[in-house]
Amino acid sequence: MTSSTPQQPLTLKQSGIRWLWLAILVFIIDNGSKLLVMDTMGYGWPNRIEITPFFNLLYVHNTGAAFSFLSSAGGWQRWLFAAIAFGVCGLLAVWMRRTPATNKMINIAYALIIGGAFGNLFDRLYHGFVVDFLDFYYGNYHWPAFNIADSAICLGAALLILDGFRADKVAKAH
Template structure:
């Protein structure tokens, strides 16, 4: 719930202060801007030009992933900290982007990392949480070599 709320509040702040695809980027760091865009696709704008059917697919994937990870968390021991935190980060991020799809019909992205004129994909805090959660989940799932 904390991840979801942080993501939600960051998007409300961006939507209240910038115009999607219209505001000039706000320089935050030499390598990072805030630049508000609407993303109809998934990671790296995957399937963003498909006309709308993909929104339902991505919403379904988010619901299934949240259900599966909730089940995995219930099955895990309380001492499996990295596993549980990883699942919680993924769920929080997935719910953040799912909320956007349901509420706005798009995902609100605004983190623009760049090097000189080379820009990486624009993303949001939910995406960061999902990425970090996947790393933690994979790290916690590796088998120990005897």
């Protein structure tokens, strides 16, 4: 019978919490870009700014979630998505607290998701909608408009998936 000594909890300095600076940076960049768009662009399609043959700046409001999911639900979805954002951010912060700061990929992923979620949460609570302005398209097909926060959330999710594959390779090697 082997005895195992209980593992000491990580100090704040040793934990992934120290990566929250990245979440704050994402939040600042996201909200700064949205303020710039709201202050300098007219709303809607007629006011789009064509950047390239496949990309426009287009100021629109999204009262729903990703891809305007539940955007016409009548307003209750604002509070549902806010509650989900708070819950997910809280859970990710707990996981960051338990993850060593040296595990960079996973902590960066958590921080990107937290920063993006709080960026869109701020919009939802302050404006009642999320400001979107990045419009990619091919021909007449337009991907749903999105913002910096959405990009950070997607990048964070991709990093989590990549880390999962990476963890599988390490486990199989041993």
